Amino acid sequence: MTHSTINPAVLYWGTPVVLVTTVNPDGSSNIGPMSSAFWIGNRCILGLGTSSQTTQNLLRTKECVLNLPSDDMGDAVNNLAYTTGTEIIPEYKIARGYRYEKDKWTAAQLTPQGSEKVAPPRVQNCPVQMEAAYRGTYEMLGGAVQVIEVEVLQTHVDNTLRLEGYANRVDPDAWRPMIMSFQHLYGLRHGEVVRSELARIDEEQLRV
Numbered sequence: 001m002t003h004s005t006i007n008p009a010v011l012y013w014g015t016p017v018v019l020v021t022t023v024n025p026d027g028s029s030n031i032g033p034m035s036s037a038f039w040i041g042n043r044c045i046l047g048l049g050t051s052s053q054t055t056q057n058l059l060r061t062k063e064c065v066l067n068l069p070s071d072d073m074g075d076a077v078n079n080l081a082y083t084t085g086t087e088i089i090p091e092y093k094i095a096r097g098y099r100y101e102k103d104k105w106t107a108a109q110l111t112p113q114g115s116e117k118v119a120p121p122r123v124q125n126c127p128v129q130m131e132a133a134y135r136g137t138y139e140m141l142g143g144a145v146q147v148i149e150v151e152v153l154q155t156h157v158d159n160t161l162r163l164e165g166y167a168n169r170v171d172p173d174a175w176r177p178m179i180m181s182f183q184h185l186y187g188l189r190h191g192e193v194v195r196s197e198l199a200r201i202d203e204e205q206l207r208v
């Protein structure tokens with residue numbers, strides 16, 4: 001390999017897209033697309049712009065649903081791009097062409113589905129839905145970004161994703177997440193590239 005030293009503006013190497021649903025102050029619900037998320041145990045860490053409606057709702061209500069779209073849900077994700085649930089749009093978003101969207105469900109042609117443990121609805125169209133509760137925040141970039149820890153309380157998966165013979169496992173061959181890589185949307189269409197040594201550890205040993 002021959003390397004060049006570069007200075008990338010962003011370091012979006014590829015993470016799954018998450019549609020975060022939260023409840024607005026008037027009782028309606030919001031959908032915020034994001035992808036700065038990672039998972040450890042039953043916790044998820046979300047990197048969210050402080051001014052976003054999703055952030056404000058999550059900090060106020062302490063609840064959300066993390067809905068994972070599959071890689072064929074590009075239209076819904078694109079319909080949500082350039083929208084915000086905040087009536088007063090920050091200058092940097094105005095400059096990028098964002099608009100206020102009160103009804104993200106209609107804008108994205110997505111269907112709400114009642115949750116069981118939290119108030120925000122699930123996105124019925126997403127094959128993975130995780131009901132979650134706020135557990136803590138850490139500020140980044142001078143307060144412009146909130147790193148929010150949530151605990152997943154309940155996970156719902158489409159039956160086609162379940163690994164046969166197991167009560168609680170997902171079949172990685174069936175799960176096709178949408179991955180955002182440097183603002184572009186990708187899938188994992190080519191299947192497993194190599195047998196994973198890590199996967200020799202029984203998944204149940206990882207439960208917290």
Ligand SMILES: Cc1cc2nc3c(=O)[nH]c(=O)nc-3n(C[C@H](O)[C@H](O)[C@H](O)COP(=O)(O)O)c2cc1C
Pocket residue numbers: 017030031032033034035036037047048049051052053054055077080081082083084085086098180
């Ligand atoms: C695919 C995709 C990924 C995004 N990832 C993030 C992210 O990780 N963090 C973030 O703060 N905003 C992210 N955004 C931008 C937010 O969606 C944007 O700030 C939006 O206005 C939030 O909506 P809300 O204000 O209604 O919460 C992403 C947008 C798209 C379309």
